[in-house]
Amino acid sequence: MAKKKSSCVRYTKWGYIFLIPFFLVYILFSLIPLVSTIYNSFFENYRAAGGLLQVGPNFVGIDxxxxxxxxxxxxxYTTNTIVIWLLGFIPQIIISITLAAWFTDLRLKLKAKSFFKTVIYMPGLIMASAFAMLFFSIFSxxxxxxxxxxxxxxxxxxxxFLSSIAGTRGLIALMNFLMWFGNTTIILMAGIMSIDISLFEAAEVDGARSFQIFRKITIPQLRPILVYVLITSLIGGLQMFDVPQxxxxxxxxxxxxxxxxxMFLNKHLYSYNYGMGGALSVVLFVLTFGLSLLVYFAFVKKKD
Amino acid sequence: MRKEDNFSLFGLYLRRFFSYLVLIILTLLCLVPFYVLFVNSSRSHADIQKGFSLLPGKFLITNYKSLLLDKNLPVIRGIANSFIVAASSSLLSVYFSSLTAYAVHAYDFKLKKLLFSFILMVMMVPTQVTSLGFIKLVREVSFLKNTYWPLIIPSISAPIVVFFIKQYMETALPVEIVEAARIDGSHEFSTFNRIVLPIMKPAIAVQAIFSFTSSWNNYFIPALVLAEVDKNKKTLPILIAQLRSADFLKFDMGKLYMMIALSIFPIIIVYLILSKQIVSGVAMGSVKG
Incomplete structure (x- = not known):
C-alpha cells in the first residue's frame, strides 16, 4: 500500500482502513451466503422422514x-406474488401521484398538509406481522x-374474507397499499418540489390548466423518480412475506x-431443504435483477 | 371576462372540496384499523363476541394484566428482546455506515470508485436472495447458532444507509473542515468521531430511526434464526405470528387485541413525537435518489 507521494500516503491508508468493517461484514454475511446459495442449488440436500433421515449432499447438476x-x-406462486403486488401498487401509484400533485399545487393551497402527511405515512412504520394479525382479527x-x-x-x-381468493388477496393488497402509499407520496412530493419552479410559473402565465401542467410538466420531469419508485416497489413486492405469511x-x-x-422459500428453509431452497433463491435473484433491468430500460427508451 | 373568473374560481373551490374529501377518506382508512384495535383492546372477551362498539370499554387494565400473567406469551420479554436487537443494530448500522460513507467522501484512493459502485450495486440485492446461505451459515457456526449475533452484526454493512449518509455528507460536510482538523494535529480516527459525527447528527438520527424500526419489525430472518430458542428469547414479531397459529377460537380476544396493541402503539407514539424529522427524512433521502 506504500506510495511515493509522502503527503498522500498517510491519508490514503485511512480510506481503506475505514472501509474494512463494512466490507468484512458484507463478505461474511452477504457475499459468502450468496455464493453458498448458488453452490447449494446444484446439490441434493434435504431431510426426509420428518427430519430423521438426511439425504445428501449429492451433486445433481441442474436437477x-x-x-x-x-x-x-x-x-x-410467481403469478400470485405479481397479482397481489399489482393490486396494491396500481392504486398506490395513482393515489400517491395525485396527492403529491395536490400537496404541491400552487393554486390549490391545501391546509393541514403536515397533518395529512403524518397520518398517511404512519402505517408504513407499523410492524407488518402485527398489522396482518390486526387485519386477520378485524376481518375474521x-x-x-x-x-x-x-x-x-x-x-x-x-x-x-379468508375463504375467498379475492378476499384474501384483496386484504393483502390493501395492507400493502396502506403501508406504502404515504411513503411514495412523500418521495414524489420531494421530486415535484425539486422541479424548477420557473417551469410551473411559465406554464401559468401561458394559461395552462392544472391538469395540463400535471401532464406536460410534472409527469415528464418526475420520470426518473417514478422509475425509482416502480423498481423499488417491484423488488419489495417480490419479497412480500410478512403480511401473507x-x-x-x-x-x-x-x-x-x-x-x-x-413464503415458498421460507418453507424450504424451515425444512432444511437446501437444494430446492437454493434453486428457488437463484431464480428469485435472476427474476429481481431481470425485472428491474427491464423496467429501467423500458423507461429510458421512452425518454429518448 | 369576469364571468370566466368566477367560473375558474368555482372550479378551484370544487377541486379543493374534492381534494379534502379524498384526503379525509384516506385518513380514515389509515386510522380506523388502529381505532378498532384500541377499542377492542379495552373490552372484555364477552363484549367483543357480542359485536362491535364505537366506544372503548373498561377492560384495558384487565386485559393488560391478564396478558402479563400469561406464561405462554412472554410479551414483556419479547419487547425487551426486540429492543436489545433493534437498538444495537441501529447503533452499529449508523456508526459504521457513517464511517464507510466518510471513507468514500473524504479520502482519495485508487479503488474508491470501484468500491463505492459496488456498494451502490448491491443496494438493490434483497436480503431474501442470500437468506439460504445466511441461515445455513448461522446453523453451522456454533458462535452464531441460537443467538442474537446474526441479527445484529450484519447491520454493520447497510448499503442503503451508507448511500443516504453519503448524500447528506456532500451537502453538509466540506472537506475543508477535515483539513483544518488535520492541521490542528487531530488523528484521522478522532476527527471522524469528534468532528464528523456531530456534524452528521441530523442524517444519523433519521437513519437510526429507520434502522431501528426495520429491525424492530423484522420477522423473516429472526423467525428462522431463533426457530429453536426458548420462547423467552424470541423477538416480538415472532410472538405475534405465533398467535396466528394458536387456536384462535379458544383465545381471549381482549388479550389478543392487547398484545397487538402493545406491539403497535409504542412505535406510533414515538413516531408522533418525531414525525416531522421522519417525514422530512424520507423526503431528504429521496430527492437525489
Whole structure:
C-alpha cells in the first residue's frame, strides 16, 4: 500500500482502513451466503422422514431447477406474488401521484398538509406481522368488519374474507397499499418540489390548466423518480412475506392462491431443504435483477 | 371576462372540496384499523363476541394484566428482546455506515470508485436472495447458532444507509473542515468521531430511526434464526405470528387485541413525537435518489 507521494500516503491508508468493517461484514454475511446459495442449488440436500433421515449432499447438476419447475407450482406462486403486488401498487401509484400533485399545487393551497402527511405515512412504520394479525382479527368471520356490515344490513351473513381468493388477496393488497402509499407520496412530493419552479410559473402565465401542467410538466420531469419508485416497489413486492405469511398462517390459503415466492422459500428453509431452497433463491435473484433491468430500460427508451 | 373568473374560481373551490374529501377518506382508512384495535383492546372477551362498539370499554387494565400473567406469551420479554436487537443494530448500522460513507467522501484512493459502485450495486440485492446461505451459515457456526449475533452484526454493512449518509455528507460536510482538523494535529480516527459525527447528527438520527424500526419489525430472518430458542428469547414479531397459529377460537380476544396493541402503539407514539424529522427524512433521502 506504500506510495511515493509522502503527503498522500498517510491519508490514503485511512480510506481503506475505514472501509474494512463494512466490507468484512458484507463478505461474511452477504457475499459468502450468496455464493453458498448458488453452490447449494446444484446439490441434493434435504431431510426426509420428518427430519430423521438426511439425504445428501449429492451433486445433481441442474436437477433442482428442473424439479422446481416441473414438480412445484412455482409459476403459480410467481403469478400470485405479481397479482397481489399489482393490486396494491396500481392504486398506490395513482393515489400517491395525485396527492403529491395536490400537496404541491400552487393554486390549490391545501391546509393541514403536515397533518395529512403524518397520518398517511404512519402505517408504513407499523410492524407488518402485527398489522396482518390486526387485519386477520378485524376481518375474521365474527370480527368487527362483519359485525358492522351485518348491523347495517349490507350483508345477510358474514363474508368469509379468508375463504375467498379475492378476499384474501384483496386484504393483502390493501395492507400493502396502506403501508406504502404515504411513503411514495412523500418521495414524489420531494421530486415535484425539486422541479424548477420557473417551469410551473411559465406554464401559468401561458394559461395552462392544472391538469395540463400535471401532464406536460410534472409527469415528464418526475420520470426518473417514478422509475425509482416502480423498481423499488417491484423488488419489495417480490419479497412480500410478512403480511401473507401471518394472515394465512403460512399456508397461502385458499388453495395456495396467496402463497408468495418468499413464503415458498421460507418453507424450504424451515425444512432444511437446501437444494430446492437454493434453486428457488437463484431464480428469485435472476427474476429481481431481470425485472428491474427491464423496467429501467423500458423507461429510458421512452425518454429518448 | 369576469364571468370566466368566477367560473375558474368555482372550479378551484370544487377541486379543493374534492381534494379534502379524498384526503379525509384516506385518513380514515389509515386510522380506523388502529381505532378498532384500541377499542377492542379495552373490552372484555364477552363484549367483543357480542359485536362491535364505537366506544372503548373498561377492560384495558384487565386485559393488560391478564396478558402479563400469561406464561405462554412472554410479551414483556419479547419487547425487551426486540429492543436489545433493534437498538444495537441501529447503533452499529449508523456508526459504521457513517464511517464507510466518510471513507468514500473524504479520502482519495485508487479503488474508491470501484468500491463505492459496488456498494451502490448491491443496494438493490434483497436480503431474501442470500437468506439460504445466511441461515445455513448461522446453523453451522456454533458462535452464531441460537443467538442474537446474526441479527445484529450484519447491520454493520447497510448499503442503503451508507448511500443516504453519503448524500447528506456532500451537502453538509466540506472537506475543508477535515483539513483544518488535520492541521490542528487531530488523528484521522478522532476527527471522524469528534468532528464528523456531530456534524452528521441530523442524517444519523433519521437513519437510526429507520434502522431501528426495520429491525424492530423484522420477522423473516429472526423467525428462522431463533426457530429453536426458548420462547423467552424470541423477538416480538415472532410472538405475534405465533398467535396466528394458536387456536384462535379458544383465545381471549381482549388479550389478543392487547398484545397487538402493545406491539403497535409504542412505535406510533414515538413516531408522533418525531414525525416531522421522519417525514422530512424520507423526503431528504429521496430527492437525489
Amino acid at each position: 433442482n431447477y428442473i424439479k422446481l419447475f416441473k414438480e412445484y407450482d412455482i409459476l403459480m 368471520d365474527a370480527g368487527p368488519i362483519n359485525d358492522i356490515l351485518l348491523s347495517l344490513n349490507i350483508l345477510d351473513e358474514p363474508f368469509r 401471518v394472515l394465512t398462517n403460512g399456508k397461502g390459503l385458499p388453495n395456495n392462491s396467496s402463497m408468495t415466492l418468499i
